[in-house]
Amino acid sequence: MRKKYLLLYTCLLVTGLHINAQCKQRKRPNVLFICIDDLRRELGVYGSEVITPNIDGLAAEGSLFLHHYAQVPTSGASRACMLTGCLPKNKNDLSNEACKIRLSSKAEGDEPETLFHQLKRNGYYTVGIGKISHYADGYLYGYSKPVSRKLELPYSWNEMLFDAGKWGTGWNAFFGYSDGSNRQSRSKEVKPYECADVPDDGYPDGLTANLAVSKLQELLNKEQPFCLAVGFFKPHLPFAAPQKYWDMYDEKKLLLSPIPDLPNGCSKLGFHNSDEFNGYLLGEEKASLNKKVSDAYARKLRHAYYACISYVDAQVGKLLDVLRDTGEFDNTIIVLWGDHGWHLGDHRIWGKHTLYETALSSALIIKAPMMKKGVKNKRIVNSVDIYPTLMDLCGVQCPKRLDGNSLIELLNDPKDVDWKDISYSYFNNAVSVRVPKYRLIQYWHDNDSVLELYQYNKDTFERKDISKNKSKIVKSLLPILKEGCINTAF
Numbered sequence: 034m035r036k037k038y039l040l041l042y043t044c045l046l047v048t049g050l051h052i053n054a055q056c057k058q059r060k061r062p063n064v065l066f067i068c069i070d071d072l073r074r075e076l077g078v079y080g081s082e083v084i085t086p087n088i089d090g091l092a093a094e095g096s097l098f099l100h101h102y103a104q105v106p107t108s109g110a111s112r113a114c115m116l117t118g119c120l121p122k123n124k125n126d127l128s129n130e131a132c133k134i135r136l137s138s139k140a141e142g143d144e145p146e147t148l149f150h151q152l153k154r155n156g157y158y159t160v161g162i163g164k165i166s167h168y169a170d171g172y173l174y175g176y177s178k179p180v181s182r183k184l185e186l187p188y189s190w191n192e193m194l195f196d197a198g199k200w201g202t203g204w205n206a207f208f209g210y211s212d213g214s215n216r217q218s219r220s221k222e223v224k225p226y227e228c229a230d231v232p233d234d235g236y237p238d239g240l241t242a243n244l245a246v247s248k249l250q251e252l253l254n255k256e257q258p259f260c261l262a263v264g265f266f267k268p269h270l271p272f273a274a275p276q277k278y279w280d281m282y283d284e285k286k287l288l289l290s291p292i293p294d295l296p297n298g299c300s301k302l303g304f305h306n307s308d309e310f311n312g313y314l315l316g317e318e319k320a321s322l323n324k325k326v327s328d329a330y331a332r333k334l335r336h337a338y339y340a341c342i343s344y345v346d347a348q349v350g351k352l353l354d355v356l357r358d359t360g361e362f363d364n365t366i367i368v369l370w371g372d373h374g375w376h377l378g379d380h381r382i383w384g385k386h387t388l389y390e391t392a393l394s395s396a397l398i399i400k401a402p403m404m405k406k407g408v409k410n411k412r413i414v415n416s417v418d419i420y421p422t423l424m425d426l427c428g429v430q431c432p433k434r435l436d437g438n439s440l441i442e443l444l445n446d447p448k449d450v451d452w453k454d455i456s457y458s459y460f461n462n463a464v465s466v467r468v469p470k471y472r473l474i475q476y477w478h479d480n481d482s483v484l485e486l487y488q489y490n491k492d493t494f495e496r497k498d499i500s501k502n503k504s505k506i507v508k509s510l511l512p513i514l515k516e517g518c519i520n521t522a523f
Contacts, residue, residue, distance in 0.1 A: 102416070112131075258427075415457075
């Protein structure tokens with residue numbers, strides 16, 4: 034089936050049967066790849082109360098994946114998996130420095146190669162703007178250090194761009210506040226949120242959108258097919274957004290987490306005390322597994338997170354408007370991807386870094402020429418699947434060593450009987466396998482291991498560890514989990 038869809042898609046691209054009256058048909062489609070940091074499945078189109086009309090509109094033009102999972106619940110490692118199409122192979126692959134270690138010092142031609150490198154070698158003009166890999170502007174340097182000229186992904190880009198504005202460096206902008214200060218310069222004596230009466234470009238993501246709009250308009254005038262990758266910072270901490278996006282919500286009416294406590298019977302090995310969040314030292318309350326934050330403060334933080342998403346949604350809308358205004362929307366592959374999820378008080382955690390549903394699940398939308406529109410796909414898919422999918426959609430031969438599988442059939446047939454609904458995720462000394470009804474997690478601790486099993490019914494929350502009561506299910510899932518540990522350090 035995959036060969037049939039791929040052959041048909043390639044033939045249509047080559048022969049130019051899909052014609053746009055306003056522009057000359059290219060043999061290969063252009064690509065707009067949008068990365069959004071810490072964006073869990075919190076969009077209007079996912080049923081959330083968050084207001085995201087632009088991204089919701091994009092989902093209506095393509096496929097919305099309802100069960101997309103990151104392979105590691107931290108930014109650098111998750112992005113490394115997505116960029117290389119590979120599962121983690123060792124402990125270094127679980128760190129934020131994964132791309133630096135695996136890619137930045139290797140000779141060109143060494144594996145793994147990123148998906149953008151692969152497109153570049155096959156005739157695409159590739160441009161990165163903002164946070165695509167781990168480092169905020171694509172260059173390797175410390176939070177408080179001067180900007181270097183050493184690229185994190187040295188062979189991926191024809192151009193790597195960023196406008197740091199009044200913040201001066203990418204990392205300062207990443208942790209920036211509206212007055213031009215940042216978390217580092219203020220020795221972490223800052224709040225985890227900010228509401229300022231400034232225009233969109235009063236924060237870094239507005240500058241990124243402006244730069245991306247300008248570059249997109251330039252690239253559309255090229256004969257060469259292009260891939261423009263744009264990385265937005267929000268809703269990553271600090272939750273800082275212009276006031277007009279805060280004003281979209283009535284804080285008192287916002288819902289609280291439906292799972293504010295730890296699951297019954299859990300081992301607690303997979304939980305943490307929200308150290309990243311608590312590192313913003315002027316926060317009104319500290320998060321702890323021993324005591325959840327007040328309902329009022331939880332709503333304040335949710336308000337801030339939602340405002341950031343609505344702010345980024347507006348920036349995404351600016352890019353989509355360029356494609357529509359130039360008649361290129363239908364001829365462009367668009368991928369919108371969140372690098373992992375984020376606990377908003379779920380299980381008393383404010384942050385990522387767990388192997389539970391809320392930290393591993395994130396937004397994924399793929400829109401491609403000649404593919405079905407408005408698909409709400411319930412299949413289990415992975416960040417490592419994006420690489421082979423994009424290669425198929427662009428007519429580029431896919432490397433054989435990838436761990437991901439192309440989603441090209443699911444874009445037209447969500448009920449594809451050959452698709453395997455399995456997701457593997459890794460963090461610290463633990464591995465998780467997610468299948469349609471269950472998640473099995475194995476933690477290694479003190480020369481022993483602990484298992485947790487969760488069942489998902491109408492919702493996707495961990496409410497009770499049932500590993501002791503469902504031994505047959507555990508026994509059936511253990512071999513599947515072990516398959517995810519082949520060729521890894523686990």
